[in-house]
Amino acid sequence: MELNGSYVLPASTQKIWEMLMNPDTLAKVTPGISRLELESENVYKAIAEVKIGPVSGKFEGKAEVLHPVVAESFTLNVHQNSKIGNVSAHIKMHLKAVSENETELSFAGKAHMSGLLARTGNRVMSGVANTLTKQFFQNFEDELAAKEQV
Amino acid sequence: MLCNTLKTNGFCAKALNFYLTYIMPKITLTVNGKTHTHEVEGRLLLVHYLRDTLGLTGTHVGCDTSSCGTCTIHLDGKAIKSCSLLAAQADGSSITTIEGLAPEGELHPLQEGFKEEHGLQCGFCTPGMIMCAADLLSRNPDPTEQEIREGLEGNICRCTGYHNIVRAIQYAAQKSAVAV
Amino acid sequence: MIPSSVDYTRASSVGEAIRLLAENPDAKLLAGGHSLIPAMKLRLNSPALLIDIARIAELRFIEDTENAIVIGAASTHADIITNQYLKGLTAMIEAGELIGDTQVRNMGTLGGSIAHADPSADWPAVLLALEAQIKVQGADGERIIPAAEFFTGFFSTALDSGEIVTEIHLPKAAVGSASAYRKFMQPASRFAIVGCAASVTVEGGVISAANVAFTGVSDAAFLDEGVASALIGKSATLENIEAAASAAAEGDMHINEDHFASQAYRKHLAKVYAKRALAGACGL
């Protein structure tokens, strides 16, 4: 499943970068992720609960930040296991300043499903990808707004 | 005393132990004219209740996704897929399976049609096909070929190419018309 | 294929169902069960409790009122396509007849289908085109949600977690208006790759009102304003319909893709099926 998206967020690249590197914020904005725990440098234990339509699954696994270039880019490697199948995703994230207080956050990557998810999910996978992407940016925007208020 | 007896028979004790730890909903339903009452697990599918609890193995399971229609039965007179219904959902209902479609020793016009027109080969989809066709003929006693084909859209046959199934249903429709 | 362990209870009234739902956060409502039980068998979903609402009498009726046909949420697809009051709402009959198969139509319910909001289900497009009002009930009482606000996204609706769909109100067809539903099926599942519901009002040979709604095309069923607006004020000819239909599924939206249809093909099909549904509604 292809994962692609880009969105302009109302904050500086530095601020966005910091939020992305903060496991608590990352857990909040990433759809489904309920907890991220630092295991070693740039490696997190991730717990996710995904509820989309008829599917509700508990996932457990790892998330890893690779090749971080501060305020520019990094790669996110995620591997999640569940009873209904496992998901591995490899996503490149890019930050680009649009203006002083605007950053275009874009990502491109692929997620691979196994087990039941792969076997029976074809009909809805493109919708899942799109929904997760939308949620990610929406959550990010909400989180930014919340930070503003504080 | 009972426990001691069971202990000597390891697997029975285990099965009993397992059974006692679940509290099961009780259901009462009429199947092929006979009333049954059983305690069942909440997750028990109707098809498994029919096959395993009642021993009515004419209703089959051919897929996991409510797609193939081999498990078709009548619930309160309408064709449904018994693999997509919990036994508990059928509580209080009247069910007809292939075994009860015609009185013992007699054939329903559809059963006769399937035999006369060679509407079956391996026979696995046949009970579901017949139960689905019975629903079709109850709604539309004189269907066209196209209506028959569309009426079977929920049932898959891998043997016959449907040609003779269509003819079997035409046979039954004609025979029923004559009878009326 | 067997579901994970689950408790089952049957609600005898809407009130009881709402109470049970409030008391059990891991509970799911079970109507016909034709979306939920297949998912549970695959263990894609493992609720702790199922609250069966299929036998609640107050939810299974079809009524002809002054302004609308009112359908109880637990009415099955088969109830709908055989009901005399709905004969005038052609899109409902045409769509209902194309849902699943005989067996599914005998069990599946209108309320269950729209609460589930599968992006390829047939009813949502029809309810949008016919400007249905959806009545829901929760602990705080009843409210009415227009179809256009009900389908909010991918498998998601405006329904709150403690609410139940109770009734669907379909405005009666005005003089000169007609509707149609056309569907390009996924050949295995028989879900819509593209389903289009069209409702058109023609006054003096000129289209005065039109709704065109799609299912299967995007995250959720949606009204295609581009097509509808291109029709208003035009005479109901095939040429005008074809021209308007070419605007279908354009603009900034996600287009689904799967084994059976790429985004480009699906978009193309949307235009073809908009044309066919509109032609059907206009009797062309």
Added chain:
Amino acid sequence: MSNKFIGKSVKRIEDKRFITGKGRYTDDIVLPGMTYAYILRSPYAHARIRSIDYSAAEAMQGVVTIMTGEEVGHYGVPCGWQVNFKNGDIMKEPPHPLLVKDKVRHVGDAVAMVVAETRELAQDAAEAIIIDYEVLPAVTDASKAVLPGAPLVHDDVPNNICFDWEIGNPKAEVDEAMASAHHITSLDFVNQRLSPNAMEPRSYIGQYDNVYDKYTLYTSTQNPHLIRLLMCAFVLGLPEHKVRVVGPDVGGGFGSKIYHYTEEALVTLASKKIGRPVKWTETRSEAFQTDAHGRDHVTHAEMGFDAQGNIVGLRIKTFANLGAYLSTFGTAVPTYLHGTLLQGLYTTPKIHLDMTCVFTHTTAVDAYRGAGRPEATFLLERLVDLAALEMGVDPAELRLKNFIPAFDGVTQPGYQTNVALQYDSGNYHSVLERGLEMLGYENFRKEQAEAAKTNKILGVGFSTYIEACGIAPSAVVGSLGARAGLYEVGQVRVQPTGKISVFTGAHSHGQGHETTFAQVVADRLGIPMEDVDIIHGDSDTVAFGMGTYGSRSLAVGGSAIVKSLDKIIEKGAKIAAHKLECSADDIEFKDGKFTVKGTDKSLSFGDIALTAYVPHVYPANLEPGLDFSSFYDPTNFTYPFGCHIAVVEIDKETGFTRVKRFIAVDDVGNVINPMIVDGQIHGGLAQGIGQALFEGVEFDENGQITNGSYMDYTMPRADDLPMFELDRQVTPCPHNPLGVKGAGEAGCIGSTPAVVNAVIDALWSAGHKVKDVRMPMTPERVWKAMQPA
């Protein structure tokens, strides 16, 4: 001998139990104390198992035992057919363990088996087993698996090549013929992978009896004896006489239930381990991952023609996908069942096939309805049809011009092909001519031109085929690498009252043996069909037989029964002669009576039967009893052939393609029961049309099956097909006593290219000159073919 039943559409005897819900399939059987097994399978196509934690599962309620790779991984199922490399080396034959210990090689590879009190608890416990996998890259496409650097399925199989193989004329001769060609039609195509999808999922019950030290295996199989032999001698090392294999009613096979599957051995082992019966029934989801698939060829093919349109040469390079492990007959399908059919119906003087058989991280591939022969027919018929379009000649004319002339195999010799086989008898022109007549060819072309003015386009596609059926003889298949004989047993036991029990090693799973065989027996003995019972499917009851596949039951199994019937009549004549006081030579057996020729002195078959068992007045030196068993090993395959014609209609706006008409004229030799033969053809046509328009297993780049349920894998339903238009020609088989050739696969072999050719014809008629539309020809693929490039 009478002619009361043979050739008549006698209604099927077996139907009664099926239409009343009284069929007895394996999953319907419940044994006292039975337990249920669930198999934990790999979610990955290629992964190393780092660790497995069974502790939580073992502690769960209702769990009886867990079988692991550590425990049974040293047992593996064998391949039944050895094929050698071109250079003479023996094919690579890596082990196929019952449960994997270290590395999984396809999605669905079995890792552990949980046995519990109920199937629910077995599945619950399996979900609690924790496996740590190291995921490895996978390869699923045979033509890519051979490339340098491709992930290896088995570490000791270089380039994933199981073997390479060739057949036909020397390559240089074919190259020379092609170089001289006036026109060459070339085509690259994929003959996609199919899932057989018998409606009954596989189901097995293992039962061990410690009093008699005896095992019973109930199995949804096409050949109980073969399973017993393979499991006893090659897997578990069990004494064969202590194992009974029963194949009860079986809900369709289409090849997928020929093979010895790991789960058969697993439930057998487990039943001994726990001392209770163990049942395993697969889910449809598992069926997609583990039932052997069919087809999966990647091919480049060229056919050369001279200026007059005569075929001068055929040159093919194919990569055949075998999957991750060798299935029982997986190696024979792309070779001896495929390469040997490339002569087709044509006089092609020079043929060469270069075949590479490849391991990939996918489900094993083996025989599926037609097995190698549909692939051969597809290749030939696509090339001929495309050549006709390219050369601007009529496709029917081009075929008629190149057909082998008719021969009966009796007064004229069989036809020796360039690819090893000798055809028995054939009249190829007649089936095509009859097909054209049924089509109304000239009218069709007018209709096609008319339709072009609408938003629908029409096309017609032809396909003419030959197949090799009645798989046998033993000496031939043995010399080609088969590790089993291919004959059949037929025992006829006359009971003292003259009633007949027939025991056959063939196995019916929809074919109607209980009726067809009874027709043959009743006519030969001149008795009513009710007096004949056909018994099959139980290794304790029936002598060693070879089962049902490759359209062989009647040609081989029926012939074995005829041999026994002949022995019974011969012995009966001796008994009759003694009683009627004449010489046995003077006895004539007709209409169920032994008569002294030229007199009215006779004894009924029943009288003779009773005398045989109450031998008070009886010939000296003759044993009592009337019970004969025969083994029939034919001298050649049989060669049915036919012509299939499809008419399709394509929606120009959507590419949606509907088969409007389907005409099939088949020649399957003599016909015992026309109704049953027609039914076999119908079913085959549906599956062949299914391949053309609907079916195909799809893998993603990681080896996941992405359409592994009936929500995505499309099979034809009733409203996808027309009524079929059938006719028949009869060219009897010259070398078996019934003159029959076999009809089980014909429909599936001829139909696929007919539909593809029809779509291509429609597209060309509308000005879209594409060579191929990849199967399955989904609406989107057809629509794309109509878009400007």
